[in-house]
Amino acid sequence: MTAVVYALPGNEPLAVCLATCPGATLGELTVRRFPDGEWYLRVDTPPQAGAVVLVCSLDQPNDKLIALYLLAKSLREMGARRVVLVAPYLGYLRQDRSFALGEVVSARHIAQLLSGFIDGLVTVDPHLHRIHALGDVYSVPSIAVSAAAAISAWVRTNIAAPLIIGPDAESAQWVSRVADGAHCPHVVLEKVRHGDRDVAVQVPDLAGWQGRTPILVDDIVSTGGTLMSAAKQLISNNMPAPVCIGVHGLFVADAYAALLSSGVSSIVTTNTVDHCSNGIDLHEEIRTAVETFIDRG
Ligand code: R5P
Numbered sequence: 620m621t622a623v624v625y626a627l628p629g630n631e632p633l634a635v636c637l638a639t640c641p642g643a644t645l646g647e648l649t650v651r652r653f654p655d656g657e658w659y660l661r662v663d664t665p666p667q668a669g670a671v672v673l674v675c676s677l678d679q680p681n682d683k684l685i686a687l688y689l690l691a692k693s694l695r696e697m698g699a700r701r702v703v704l705v706a707p708y709l710g711y712l713r714q715d716r717s718f719a720l721g722e723v724v725s726a727r728h729i730a731q732l733l734s735g736f737i738d739g740l741v742t743v744d745p746h747l748h749r750i751h752a753l754g755d756v757y758s759v760p761s762i763a764v765s766a767a768a769a770i771s772a773w774v775r776t777n778i779a780a781p782l783i784i785g786p787d788a789e790s791a792q793w794v795s796r797v798a799d800g801a802h803c804p805h806v807v808l809e810k811v812r813h814g815d816r817d818v819a820v821q822v823p824d825l826a827g828w829q830g831r832t833p834i835l836v837d838d839i840v841s842t843g844g845t846l847m848s849a850a851k852q853l854i855s856n857n858m859p860a861p862v863c864i865g866v867h868g869l870f871v872a873d874a875y876a877a878l879l880s881s882g883v884s885s886i887v888t889t890n891t892v893d894h895c896s897n898g899i900d901l902h903e904e905i906r907t908a909v910e911t912f913i914d915r916g
Contacts, residue, residue: 637705673705674705810845841870
């Protein structure tokens with residue numbers, strides 16, 4: 620099966636990698652804004668009568684969703700048989716239930732919106748907590764690539780005696796996999812969120828882990844509040860400055876600088892969202908998943 624791979628701005632390196640899948644080629648788009656902020660989009664490489672792959676990480680997702688909708692509809696009109704979205708970071712998954720009367724469950728509605736105009740989805744470590752699988756809210760086939768093996772490999776290469784630490788109960792699922800792959804122990808802390816930027820993390824007795832380097836691993840680093848609070852508690856419990864690893868480094872506003880200056884020893888993220896902290900490459904893992912979709916025709 621053939622596929623044309625199109626990058627939305629900022630996603631070009633991954634698109635170049637995906638275009639090396641058997642049967643795939645790189646397509647060109649023109650993407651710019653009209654003066655009033657609306658999208659101007661032009662497909663410069665026509666799709667073939669096979670699949671198209673749209674590559675667009677969905678951090679800061681609001682505008683990108685509109686561009687993806689317009690491109691998916693137009694590419695189909697131009698002859699594409701299937702539209703596969705590769706969104707290494709899949710936004711709008713954290714509001715996964717109504718915690719207070721009237722709160723909109725955006726995770727479910729955005730999933731339905733996207734499912735209405737794509738035929739397949741490839742992402743990395745989606746934030747699944749109260750929703751247990753992408754298939755519970757997405758009605759199109761999806762593949763969730765795991766970053767755990769790549770993070771474990773980074774830890775094995777860079778840290779002599781690690782202790783993997785998850786900052787909250789939600790992180791237990793990925794820290795246990797990372798620790799297994801890094802052949803080291805792990806612990807999970809307790810977090811209470813009081814607001815968007817206000818979290819309190821509690822650390823259990825870590826006396827038995829003295830001599831190990833703490834590695835905080837979280838899926839999303841947004842305000843950095845979770846990792847800053849966890850790092851502060853670890854340091855005040857006589858642990859060395861922790862290394863912070865995030866799968867998706869969103870780093871809103873000054874979050875990166877604030878986290879760096881909070882006493883952590885270093886910050887490393889995967890390249891699902893382009894950032895200067897990217898140190899763990901997942902492009903080959905994503906490419907393998909995309910090949911599966913292209914093969915399905
Ligand atoms: C929890 O919902 C997530 O796993 C992360 O812990 C959270 O998104 C981090 O957000 P922030 O950096 O704003 O504390």
